[in-house]
Amino acid sequence: MAGFDVLTRGDVLDTALRAREHLVSGGVPGALAAKDPRLWGHSAADHGRLGWLDLPFASRGLLSQVDALVAEARYSGLDHIVLIGVGAESLAAQAVMEAQGRAGADRPTGELTVLDGSDTAPLAFALERLDRTLVVLASKVGVSLEGDAYRRIFAGAFRERGLSEREIAGRFLVVTDHGSPLHDFARQCGYRLGLTDPYLPGHFGALSAYGLVPAVLAGADARRLLEDAAALAPSLSKDDDNPGLLLGAILGGCAQQGTGGVARDKVMLREPGGQGALSAWISQLLAVGTGKQGGGLLAVEPPGARGAFPDVHGVALNPPSPGKEEADTSVLAPLGAQFLLWEYATAVAGWLLGVNPFEPGGTSVQEAEDDAATLLRAAGRGPLPDEPPVYVEDGIEVHADFPWPPGADLRTVLGGLTAAVPADGYLSVVTYLSGDFSGRYLAPSFARASGRPVVYGPGPAYPHATGPIHKEGPGNGAFLVITGDPAPGDALAAHPVPGRPYGLAKLRLARALAEVRSLRARGLPTLRMHLRDPVEGAGLLTEAVRAVAGAGRGR
Structure with a gap:
């Protein structure tokens, strides 16, 4: 789809307009455009935490590097990508592949299998395709318990197939931060490395290597993704006609106590055709970005919100009939713009709620x-x-x-x-x-x-x-x-x-x-x-x- 917009109505619109006026008077759009972290206090002096605003442009250089890796993988017969990651590292890549599948784009694609939890069915699927498999291990810090287990299982399975230790190392790609524990571990194992910015918050990294590399290896068109995000970027510096500012005002404004003492701090997400990885990615972004200091925004899916709840605010993602939905708010944008739009809105909502959305939270x-x-x-x-x-x-x-x-x-x-x-x-x-x-x-x-x-x-x-x-x-x-x-x-x-x-x-x-x-x-x-x-x-x-x-x- 082309273009992007945020539509809302009723008391949500009234709340959002008041919150947006407060945001503009506080200089939030201009400070974000200038990447000034002091919006969240003078101690928040790390400009790198706002580097996600540049990713629609900065990540273009990443794609040429990944293209070479894709060509090498296809030449070796590797078109099945296994992504080992828990949380934000896997959800963005899943959303990209789902959007690619819905678009039905005519381009050579592989497969993406995500191993992020307790279900053994995806592992069984992946092990049946071992001869075609490249394993991507993605984490900003160290490897999780599951990541360690799956890595060991795949290495053992490759070994049983007769691969040498050097060949096994060539079947792994690690995406991590410069200087992370996983960085050192991957170097010791001889794995391929894709390194990212350690200052970039993981939950704001959908358009970074974490979200893009596994999807591109599986055949997704990340260039179009970045173009759609880049088309949105200029509007995010404005006081008016800024969809990110409006969405953030809606989320943060509704989450504050309104008339009748009710805070609408729960967001029910709807996607056409049922919930997908985009909703899951938004859920974790809101949870990590705002879930701290006794407050935050909780995302809910329709099966768990039967009936009318006064503290639930409905949001439809790319509804087929905007303005005719039951939802309070509609967010219209292609996936790349959705990523950037929700990241910006989470930053704005965090400011309204008095929390720093870029801090990873507690332990x-x-x-x-x-x-x-x-x-x-x-x-x-x-x-x-x-x-x-x-x-x-x-x-x-x-x-x-x-x-x-x-x-x-x-x-x-x-x-x-x-x-x-x-x-x-x-x-x-x-x-x-x-x-x-x-x-x-x-x-x-x-x-x-x-x-x-x-x-x-x-x-x-x-x-x-x-x-x-x-x-x-x-x-x-x-x-x-x-x-x-x-x-x-x-x-x-x-x-x-x-x-x-x-x-x-x-x-x-x-x-x-x-x-x-x-x-x-x-x-x-x-x-x-x-x-x-x-x-x-x-x-x-x-x-x-x-x-x-x-x-x-x-x-």
Whole structure:
């Protein structure tokens, strides 16, 4: 699509216009255009944190370097790209590939498989294409537990195919920052390196090497992406006719307490044809950029927002009929411009909310990963330390830090969880499972039962991407963490990680246990349900949640 615009109406428009006037009087557009970090205090003197504004132009030089790598990879028969990354590093590349697929562009493309969490199906898919595979490991810091596991598994699989150590090294590309721990590790291993600016915030790097390199290797047209972003860039220095300023005013203005004492700090994102990687990328951008100091913007998807919630503001992304949507706001722009538009708006919303959007936030996400690593080390080759369930029904274990009353059943447990959701809060469902079962199937019933929005995602990718808003934001979430034994026939779940005393299933459970401990340490209502049979248990759990929703309607 051509062009870009932000359309809004009603009380949202009134709120946005007041917020925009405040932004202009505060000199925000001009200061951003000048890349003046003092907008967020005199101590924020790092101009590099605003380098993302230059990426539509600066990243053009990157493409010529990547083109040479693409040509070499295709010459070697490598057209299947495996991207190992958790969070922002993978979501932008996924969004680029999804947009490429929808456009149906006639250009030679490869495949992109993302490994970012607990589902073994993508790994199985990738291992079947090993002879065509180039592995990209993307991280601004070090390699995650999953990244280490997947790297070891691929290196071992290449070795079994008879590749030499030099040939194996040629099958890996590392995208990281100059001087990062992963930089040094990659050099020691002899891997190819793509280095980025260490001062660029990771959640503002969609148009950097993190978002572009994996997608270009898989065949995406990044030049058009950058052209669309560059077309938007001149308007971002204006006081008027600045769509980024208006979107930021909408987001930040609505999130502040309005008439009636209600802050619309939850954003429901809609995409044509259903939610995709763009919505997921926006969710993490808002979570990391604004989720701090007891506030922030939480992104919600339509299945978890059945009904009207006074604190939810609807945003439609490229709706087919602008102005006729149920959403309060419509954002119209091609993908490259969407990236830059939302980054700019997040910066503006952060200024309105009094937080620095470029700071990575607290250490909650890293703490949970470190705790998982500690659990794995302590367990060695034995089982992970785990609390006994307080209740078991039909193979579904309920793990809680408090006992349930005698005679309680699964519906009572779930009803207690929905009752624990604060009046201004939300329910979060995180699944550490392999297969198709998702919190998406539970979200509509949970929303009806609790009368509050529901967010969901797979672990550890979703907690990693959105952890700041849950743990350092308003603190008004209640959490259901779902784990399970490996499904029958899932041989990869027990796949030993070369050089480690655990397999993928054990790693997945350690991640979930650490996440539960992290949430409980912050006093957040948290239940874990473990499915001894994940296939049968998923069906029983879905039925129980629907029953709770039905009972709620009857009250």
